[in-house]
Structure formats: C-alpha cells, structure tokens
Amino acid sequence: MMVRQMSCFVFFLLWQAANGDVSYSFKEEMKRGSHIGNIAKDLNLDSSKLSSRNARVDAAGYRKRYCDINLSTGDLIVADMIDREELCGEKLSCVIKRDLVLENPLELHPFSLHIQDINDNSPQFNEELINIEIRESTGRGARFVIEEAHDADVGQNSVQHYSLKKNDNFVLAVDGNTIELVLDKELDREKQEDINLLLTALDGGSPQRSGTVVIHVTVLDANDNAPVFSQAVYEASLPENSPLDTVVVTVRATDADEGVNGDVTYDFGHVAEDVKEVFSIDRKNGMIKVNGAIDFETVTSYDLRIKAKDGLGLSSYTKVTVEVTDVNDNMPVIYVKSLANPVPENVSPGTEVGIINVQDADSDNNQKVRCSIQQNAPFKLVPSLKNYYSLVTTGQLDRELVSDYNITITATDEGSPPLSSSKTVELSVADINDNP
Template identity: 60%
Template sequence: MDFWISQRQQHLELNAVSEFAHGDMSYSLSEEMKQGSIIGNIAKDLGLQTGALSTRRARIDTEGTDKHYCDINPEHGELIVAERIDREELCGEKASCILKQELVLENPLELHRISLHVQDINDNSPQFKDEFITLEIHESSMRGARFVIEEAHDADVGQNSVQQYSLENNEHFILAANGNTVELVLDKELDREKKKEINLLLTALDGGSPQRSGTVVIHVTVLDANDNAPVFSQAGSSFMTELIPKAAHGGSLVSKVIAVDADSGQNAWLSYQILKATDPGLFSIDLHSGEIRTQRDISESDSMKQNLIVTVKDNGQPSLSATCSIYLLISDNLAEVPELKDISYDEKNSKLTSYLIIALVSVSTFFLTFIIIILGVRFCRRRKPRLLFDGAVAIPGAYLPPSYADVDGTGTLRSTYNYDAYLTTGSRTSDFKFVSSYNDNTLPADQTLKKSLSDFTEAFGELEGCSEVR
C-alpha cells in the first residue's frame, strides 16, 4: 500500500515539473576554465530581474551526477564555473561533448534545461602505448618491405588530435603514414654483419596550438640470413703445405684447417670433409675441429707427395661452402723434396718478376728522358750564336788606333781614320766588319789598307791566319 502511494506521489511530481518546464538554453565554454569563470548571464537571457534569482531561490542541478559543475552568482545573475570541467573525462573521444544542467526556480516553480557545449583545448600530447617498440627484421628482406607500427593516441579530438608522424633521418628506413596506419618502409637492404641493431626515433605531432608531440624509440634487431660463405683463415690463401715425418704412426696429427663464417647462429656452424685425396685411406679429418690425422702408419710404398682437397660447409639453408687444397710431403729432410721450394715460392717469384719489370721500365724511361734533355740543351747552345748574328746584335770589340800609314806612298790617306770593330758572340774566325768612320772622306774602292800582323796583335791579341784586311 505504501509503495503504491509513493509511486503515485512521484507521478504527480513529474507532471507538475513538466507543467512548469520551459525551453532549453545553450551555452558554449572551453574545458579546463578556472573556477569562477563566467559562462553567461542567465538572468538576462531569461528576462528576469537580478534580484529575482535570489528571492526565488534559483539553483543549478546536473543531470545524472552529484557533481556541481556550475553555479549562479545571484548578485549579477551570472552562470559561473563551480568545478573543473575536463572534456576527456566527461565525453572521452566523442566529437561532441554536451553537459546537461537544470535551472530550478521556486515561487512559482520553473524548470529551465541548460545545455553546456564543452569545447576541446589542446591540453593533451600524443602518446604511444609503449616507450619502446621492438621489431625483428631479417637481413634478407627486400627493399620496399613494410612493417606496421602501432599508432599514437591523443585524448584530444579534431584538429588537436594526432595529425602527422615524423621519422628521424636514417640509412635504411623511411616512413609511410596513411590515416591511422603507420608503416616503416625498408629503403636500403640490411646487412647484419655491418649493423646488428638499429634505433629509430618516431615522433607523433598533433594540430593544436601550441603544437604538442610524443615520441617512441623503435628498436630494430637484424636477424641473420645465410649470406656469407665460410672462409679458410690460413695465410689468407686457398692452399697449404705441410711436412710429414716418414715414421708417422696412425692417428698422428698432420695438420689442422680453420675456417670462419661471418654469419651467426646455426648459419655459422661449420663441418669439414675431405673431398679428394691422393690416397683416400691414408688421412682423415675431424668433422668439427678440422684436425687432419693419419689413419695408419706411413709406409715406404706411400707416395712422397700427397694432395688433399678439404671442404667446409655451414649449416644454413641453403648451405654455403668453401674448399682448400693441402699439399702433404712425406719426408724427414727438406733437401729431399725440392718440389717444396717450387710450391712455396711460386707466388713470391711471380711478385718478384713483376717488381723487376716495373723497375726496368722506370729506369729505361728515366734514361730516355735524360738523353732527350741533353740533346735539347746542346741544340739550343748551337742555335744561340746564329740567332744573335741574324738579329744584328753587335758587341763592341777592340778599338783600332789611328796609326794607319800609306804603304805605297800615293798620298791617298789624307787624314786619319778611326774604325769601330764589332764581333759576334761565338765567332771562331778573325773576320770583323767596318761599321762607320769618323771622316766624311771614303777610301777608294781599288785601294787596300795593309797592316802588319804585329800591329793587329797589339790591338786584338794573337790572331792566327790573318795578315790582311780588305
């Protein structure tokens, strides 16, 4: 009976409320506004006097929660923020966030619904789920291979959410982001033997102002592929030479081959085997250590020269291998096996021959260059006097004193003549040239000046084979 009365009272109250309910009012505000911030003037919007809100005991209720987000300033009739409003807490990732409020007025009873549209601000940074992202990529992966990366999350919405991604510069990867899909694209093939691990920094950026960002480290582990064949380490060559005593017994250690593989894991597990032998029953090799031992005692009937071809294989798929030739000489004295010298020094002799050829060519080139230089210098020296003479370059010579006499007594020399003598450089004769005289009178063409050799000797020094000047 009491229950029925309670239900009836609630029904009557609801009918009374609906009878006095009025239209909705709507306001817009940003989240995280400070307490006391003004949302709007509710008294003015309702057409009420400022004091009416106080006399009618106006209050604000929030639908569906006991939290009191808004309040009324009765003195000014303003709707103000009472508590922190966090859009992400109220509405999560919804595009629209509306906070329902109710204004209750008494005397008479009135109910006004208020819709508060909470606007998002850029108060959250993009975040990745983990601080580190781990990827394992085979070094055999082809260029263009794609690897999906988990996207970042931003609690903000719209333009304030994640808008773009950025990958720091690196040698091997580029970034491809399309909508909510983020992928690493292999731009350069990996090589585990050069780099086993790669760390990349991925940044997510939102579109808010100021812009916010979040980062994550992508740790790439490069997995090995069987891309390297084993290599024998002995002296960096593909053959070996060993000397075996004639008295070696069965089981004696003869030699040991060692190979290495740049790969890792099972791709670097090596096994040895003899492919070919001069005497197949004389020697054996350990599968894993590479030790070569005699299977029986050495006898006089065994050939002095024994050749073995050893192969080593890795355990990769497909398996890679390498071979090595071993020359075994059964002897107690090196002098008994001249072939050993030939085998050991063939490569050295080849290198020595090359050096000798290079030296011979260098010396020949130097000698020819030297001969050409000498010939050029001598040619230039011989041409120099001719060039000087052809250019009419005269070098003053000795001065001839005015002591010529009329030998025939004809009286043709009526005055004293002075002559300047000029000789060319390099001249090997006693010839000289009359250039000018100091008298206007000239010597007749049919006359001859004569002077004794001793007179010339005094002026020029000794001149051989010349006694007359014409």
C-alpha cells in the first residue's frame, strides 16, 4: 500500500512539472524590484502558503537567478538588472530558464524569461578611418568592399541602413551584410589625389542611433586584384582545455597581382576583444592558434572574421567557425536543498527527511550523474524531479540505539574517465517518550 501511495505522489509531481511551464517577456535593464508577472496566479498556487512551503527561484549551480518571488503576493520580480547583450550576445532570442521550487510536498515548476532588446547601443565600425588606394586607371563600376558596422542590439535595433555623403566619384551599394563602394566617375590623380568620404550606419530603433566612419581614398598613378580566400567559410573543431599554441586552422588567400600588389597579410576583422585573447593569427601565413583558455562551459563556439589584405590596401574577408567540444573536466556538485534535522525516532519507513540536488557543468554523457549513499544506514535516495533526489527512511529509527547518523552521498558522472564527488550529511534522531 505504501509503495502505491509513493508512486502516485511521484506521478503527481511529474505532472505538475510538465503542466506548469509558463513564460514571461520583459525588456532588458529593468530596475531591481520591477514587476515581471504573478507566477503564483499563473500556476494556480495558494500565495498564502508560499512562505511556509519555502518557495524560491532556483538556478543550476552558481548561476544568477535574475529574478525572485515575493512570498506575500506571488509576484515575480527583477533581482538583478539584465544586460541582454552581455547575457545572449547577438542571438535574436534571449531566453533564461529557471525553476520555481516548493517543498512539503516537493514541486518543481520550470518557467522561461524572454529578455527583450532595447535600443541601447549605437552602430560602430571596426576602424575610425578606412584607407583605400585606387589606381586612376580603374574603370567605372569598380567595387570596393567596406567592412560592415556592428550593433550589439538585435532585430530592428541593429544596423538597418547605410548612407554615403554625396560626392563626385562614388555611390554606395548594399546587399545584406555586403557593403561596396562603387566608382561612378573615373578618377584623375592630376586633379585630385586624396578623397574623403563619410559613411553613416543607422539602426532601426526609436530613437534612432547612428555611427560614422571616414573613408580616405588615395588615388594612385594602377593594384587591380583583391586577395581571394580558398574557402568562403572555414570550419574547425577544438577540444576545450586545448594547450596554448594548438593550431586551430590555417586560412589561405591568393592575389593575382605581382610584387607588393600580390603580397597578402592576414588579420582579424571585426571580432570582440575577448576573442583576441583566446586566438592569435600569424600575419604572414594565416595560421590561427590557441592563445588563451578554451572552456566549453563558458563558450561553445566562436565565429572569427578574417581579413586578407594586399600591399596596396585591397582586402577580402572570410569566416572561421570554431566548434568547442566538451571534455569531462567538471565533477558533480551535490547541494543539500533541505533537511529535516532532527528526525523523530517514531517516523514511518519511507518518510522524506531531505532533498538533494546534483549538478554537473559538463554536457551529454559527461553531465549524466548517478547518486548513491552507503548501505549501512536506514536511508535511501529516491530519484524525484529532474536532478533532484528525496532522502527517505528505509526502516524504523531508534534513538536509544543510534542517535546520530553521518550519511555519505556519492555522485558519479558517466564521462570517460568518470568523475565523482561526495558529501556527508549529519542527521540527528530526536527522542520520543517510548520507554517506560
């Protein structure tokens, strides 16, 4: 009969977890304490019992919760100001998954926070001044690629338009992320050997933000081929914790011109400064190497923009995608979420006395964890929700025989080789008047 009751109880918890998934959408950079929604109402929970049931927002490991629950009203409120660009980078969708945990009985309600972008960043070009050298013999219609501007915002708040200040020789052609300066009227070095053009990038936010760059054109008395990469996209796979100077990939570009016009050098295009701390590129041979710590748990992939430039300033770009692969370098971590201490000696077998949560920062099999306790104590671990376990009694306790227990819990992952950790829980038995 007891087994059947426990089975029904576990099924009820699982049903709650499966049917209680709610989501909230709000803008980034809202102040601490700002109202997000009433999660108690949305989950049909009794807000008057939230405090007694130790309701709380839980996040895996040491991650920020970003939100808290008001135990009096059931409102979900902002706990930490959120910067969407810091949290999700250039991803169009920025979603945080958290759990609402209640005890007595244990319930786990997953919910999602959708962070909306606001237009808090202006478009920026990678350089303050772009230098281009063009032969005066270059024909009308010649095109010169200009590196696009980047805006940390996404969607409509990112870069939407470009404009070129009116001039006598050039017009602008934009196709997606490709920006080209088009020669509309032939150059004459004897009349003008230096031309300054003002290029403006505008986003689509409200209010609208913009960024500018000056393009300095030097007219030469004739480099008519830009470097050409052997591949439009290079792909590489790199295990995390790879040692310094590990070769990731080598890019190669060729230039049909001769002499200084055909000498190709390599450099990063527009990439974040922290990427330059992780990777380096040899300017002469295009070899990309590991220059810093590679951690799968921090970053799972990198997109590198690489520029090839010849001796007189013509350039082209390629993309290098580096996928970081996981290795089993994180031990499981055991968290004691709640513990009934002391435990009356007359509790029935099968009584829940504690809740254990196990986390492993790795992925796939490296993240799967088996949890167990030593066999010489009248307790066992019962898998509950997700990565939660209930610590329950397996037999009758007797304080007069044993008044204290040191229960050692061991968690082992399924990586190769497997990693494990242990945690000892001290549990006292409370006396009742059961002896004449």
